[in-house]
Amino acid sequence: MGKREHCRTSVLFFPTFVNRFGCGKAQCTGVPSFRIGHAGFLDRLVWPDLNRRLSVAKETIVNRSNRAGQIAELRKVVMWLYDKGRYHDALPGAVQLVDWSRDSHGSSYPELADSINILAMTYHALGQYDAAEPLHVEALELRRRCNGERSCAVAMSMNNLAALHFDCGKFGKSEELYLRSLEIDRNAQTLHNLGVLYHAMGRFAEAKPLFHEALEIRHEAPGENSSSFALTLNCLAALYFRMSDYAQAESLWRRALKIRGRVSGRRHPDYARTLNNLGAVYYILGELARAERFFMRALRIRRQVFGDIHGECAQTLDNLGSVSRAKGRFKKAL
Template sequence: MKPSWEVDPRERRLVPTYRGELASRVARARALQKAGDYPAAAECLRQAITEGESWLGADAHELVVALNELGILCKYSGYFDEAEQVYRRALSIEEAQGPAATADLASLLHNIAGLAHARGDASSAEPLARRGIAVRSAMTEVNQEALARDRAAWAAILIDLDRLTEAQAILSEVLAAYENVPTPDRYEIAVTLHNLGSLQARAGEHATAVDTLSRAYALKRASLGRRHPDLAITLYNLGRCLQNLGRSRAAKRRFRRAVDILGSRVTDDHPTLAACRDALSR
């Protein structure tokens, strides 16, 4: 699709205009994602990438952020193959810029690791997560909040590898780091608490995990709203813990709520949706 205001892309003086338009499309997609409208956000990015290719070229570095954002949305929605394709394309463009440590490279490695983890391949995810942390740590100016997010995601992978002691130490450090931030992001604290609750559940501490996951859910809901798809995974883990404590009715309410929230926003075989339906069927 050609933009309605299209002009000759050979005119270099218009490149900043193209870049600005691409950035505005990415910002729009992020707003849609935050509102929980994954399909609309993904379509916005697909159009932005197609037009960006026309304006700037198929290998333009400006496409990296849009490709990364589309990968995130595809992963959240259950379109794992498309996520893999766009992440790898973005990584190829980024690595072609040279060996310098950049925030974009660190974010891509974080997200590719997260995709492998979502697919159940924690062994492949772990070295990617470590590499992302190393890249971000090597930057001239380190974004400590972004580094904390990297470490929290790494800890989640370690939990699935049964490296619980390492994971708990990392999550404790991350939570302490957020306490030192003047205005911490409630959502990121919620994600860290979700991971800590998952660790406690893996260790058999189900009552403690219920408290931690309930805190995570409350923070997510306050940050994202009552029907955001990202609530579902915390509801599922909370339901599993309640089930293990013999509180079947309370568990079923969480599973049903998760299914209701995900609805048609994700693929029918999305792991969280499938797990909740399976739990209800049993």
């Protein structure tokens, strides 16, 4: 297939700097029946009546008529919460969605695979990898049965499982699945993710053209003012950072930060990840006060989104500790 983004993007992380600095977690992909933006399943839908929609979805617990319509309504709510980075809020609905889908569809419908995929991605985003992996595998097998081995849905599930292997440090398995996915559908999502993987493996020369190809596709659709375009900018900046081109890294990250602020909002985890990355640039350049401000802003957002006990909060705290040590504040660094 050509340079089209058939299976649009979803979520992704960005770890800290120094030895762990990179372009972070690879993106998972969402449900093929929806147009998907970066950190979620909706194409930037905004619902002022979210509370009403939540109430409608909850009514299905006691009202089992029109279950298909109720599942669709709950799926939209879960997707909206996920898109906003509210993963903890999305999780109960995602669990319920799978239960209802199993009850309504049995074990051989594409809709069940979509629901399982949503739950797997939610666990993945929360860092609960042991819970996510069997669900990603189940979604992949269902899609093979329902859609065929060379379908876009199968390519999406391969991408998602590869992203999980990446986050678990299983780079060989991750690369194999990404390459198989690209054989089916050469889309921006998987090109981006393979670039993330090669970056993490130190294969910078192979990563750079993948990011540029993904940017070219995303420039055409969904456009520069999109979270998926900002995500690839973010990761290309990280590559320049690793190559010690700090001016280029800062420029790209500032561009990504502006897009993420407009598209996702300034309390979204993606916005925090770019703040963290800019803090890393200023740390390396010796601008410690500036670095500390960016890390503190990132930490406040991450605590609101994830709570105190989460890898991204720990990473930013580690970054702040590095700043404190560089300033000679050793007690505070501890």
